[in-house]
Amino acid sequence: MPSWVASHRWEVFLIIALVTTIVINALLSPFYLGFGNLVNLFWLSNEKIIVAVVMAFVIMSGEIDLSVASVMGFSAAVMAALHAGGSVPFLAAVLIGVAAGGLGGLLQGLVITRFGLPSLVVTLAGLIGFRGAARVLMEDQSVGNFPLWFNRLGQQTLVGPLPVALVIFFVGLAIAWVTLERGAFGRKVYVIGSNAQVARFSGVAVDNIKLKLFVTSGLAAGLAGILFAARLGSVRGSLAEFFELDIITMVLLGGVSIFGGSGSMLGVTLAIFTILNIRNGLGLANVDGIIQTGIIGALLIASVLIPNLAQRFGQRSSRRRATAHVPP
C-alpha cells in the first residue's frame, strides 16, 4: 500500500481534496447529501464529463483538441437542421448529427497527421470553423419541437436515478479505464505521449493511433452535443460555447501532463468528481457561476504550482502522478 501511495501522490492529493470538499459541503448545506442533490451534482455537467474522458486520452498522447465544444454545437446544429428540414426521419437526424462530429474529428486528425501540424493550431482553426458551421446551419434561430422521446432522453432518468447521459458517462469511463490501463492501445498512447519519435521507431503506428483518438474525440463531442440538445430541448448556433476550457481543466487537474505521456484515469475521474462537488457546494451556497469558474481556475494553477514550489524548497514531494504506468 505505501508503494501505491508513493507512485500515486497526485491521486492521493485529489482524494483528500474530494473528501474535504464533501465534508465541508455536507456541513454547510443540509441538502447536500440528499440523494436528489447527488444526481443533481452531475446533471449540469453530464455532457462535459463525457468529452473529458476522451480528452484525457488525447492529452496523454501529447496532443490537444480545442475544437470539442464547437463540434458539440456543430453536431447538434446538423441534427436540428435536418429535423427542421423535415425530409429525414428524426432518429436518422440524430445519428447523422453524431456522425458529423466523428467526421469533424477525422478531418482534423487527417490534417494533423498528414501534414504534421501541431494539433493546438489545427483544432484552434476547428474551434472557429465548426462554430462557424453551426452558425451557418442555425443562423440566428433556435430549433426546438423535438419528439417527446428525445426530450425525455435528456430530461428524465433511464436507470434508477441516472439519466442517459450519465449512464453513457459511466460506461465510457469503464471502457476508457480498461483500454488505457489494461490494453495495448493504452500503452501505445502513453508511449506516443512520452516520445513520439521513439514510439515510431519501435513500430507503433503513431499516426494511425492519433487519427483514432481524434475521431473518437469528435464522436464523443458529437454525442455530447446531441445529449445537451436533448437536455435543453432546443438548439442554437452558440450551443456549448466555451465548454472546451472546462473540459481541459478537468483533465489537467486530474494530473494528466500537458506534455503527454503521463496521467491516469483514476486521477481524471477524481478531478471530475472534485470539480463537480466544488461547483455543486458553491452553488448550494449561492455562489455565482463566474466565481465558481475563477475558483476552478485558481485550483488548476495551484495544482501544478504547489508541487513545483514544494520541490524547489527541497522537499521531495514531487508530483509523480502515474509515471509507474509508463513502460521503461
Added chain:
Amino acid sequence: MTSQIASGRRRMSPDRIKELTLVGIIAGSVIMFGILVDGYLSGRFFNRVTTSVVIVAILAAAQALVIFSRNIDLSIGSIVGVSAYLTADFLTANEWANPLVAMLVAMVVGAALGSFNGLIVAYGRVPAIIATLGTLALFRTLISLYSGGANVIASDLPGWVLGFNGLTVVSVAGFDLRLVFVIVVGVVVILQWAMRRLRAGRRLYAIGSNPDAARQASLAAPRLIMFSFVGAGSLAGMAGFMFMVRAGTISATAGSGLELEAVAAAVVGGVSIFGGSGTMFGAFLGAILIDTLELSLVRVTQVSEFWRDAALGILILLAVILDATLHKRFTRRLTRDLDRTETPGDDALSVHMGTAADTGAVDA
C-alpha cells in the same frame, strides 16, 4: 507568387518570404473583393478595416511576444476586459484624465496582470498553457466581483472617449489615417525592431527554438520569460484602452474570446507555435488579413454573415498548411535527408508549450 518565392529563396529569409506572401494574399483578396463588390475599393472600407483591426493587431503582437519563447498567453482576452473596465471606471471618477493618462492606466493594469502570469510561468515553472488557462478564468472572476454585474456606461465617460476612434492624423481623398492605427503601427514597428536588434529580443527567439540550449548558454531564461509576459500584459492593456474607446459601454465580459483570435492572427502571420520563429510584422499582417476577410465577406451579399467564422476557420487551416509546406521545403534543403522520418507534429505538445517546465525538468 510561387515563382517569386523560388527566385528569391537564396537571398531572402523565410520570414521575409512569409511576410511577402501575406502581403500578396491580402492584396489578392482586396482585388478579388473589389471585382465582386460594387464600391468596395473606397476610403470608407479602408477606414473601417484600419479602425477595427487595431485591437486584434495589438493582441497578435502580445501573443507573438510570448509565443516566440515557446509560451502562450490564453488570458489576454480577460486582461483586455479587466483593463478596459478598470480604465473606464477610473475615467468616470477622474474627469480630468486625458487619453494619454487613460492609456497609461490601462497598460499598468495589464502589466500587473501580465506579471502575475509571468511569475507563475517563469518562476513557478507552471506550463504557460495551464497557468494562463487558469488566469483566463481568474481575471474574469476578479472583474465580475469588482463590477458586481454593473456596466460602465458611455455617458458617464469623458467626452473625448467616444470621439477618440475617429481622430484622424491625415486624410487623403476619403482615406483617413486614424490615430489609433498610427499608434498600433508605431508599436508594431518598435517591437519588430526590438525583437531583431535588441539582445533581449534575440534571446527570446533563442529560448523558443531550444530552451535547453538557451539554459546551457546561461541566458537568463526566467527573467526574460517574465519580461515577455509583462510586455504581453501591457500590450493587452493597451488593447483594453482601444476596446474602451470603441465600445463606450463596458461590461464584465468585455474582450472574452479575443485570446484565440490573437493566437489565430499570429499563427496565420507565420509565428510558429513551436516558438523560435516568426516576426512582429508577420503577426500584424495576419491580423490585417483576418480582419480584411471578415469585413469583406460581410460585404458580399451572396455570402450570409453567418459564414464568417466558418470561412475564417478554413482560412487559418490553409494558412498553416501553406506555412508548414514552405517550412518543410526549407528544412529539407538545409538538412537534406537527415530527418526524413521527422515531422514537426511528432512530439507536438511535448515540446512547444513548456519552457518553464522543460527547463525545470533538467535539474530535477
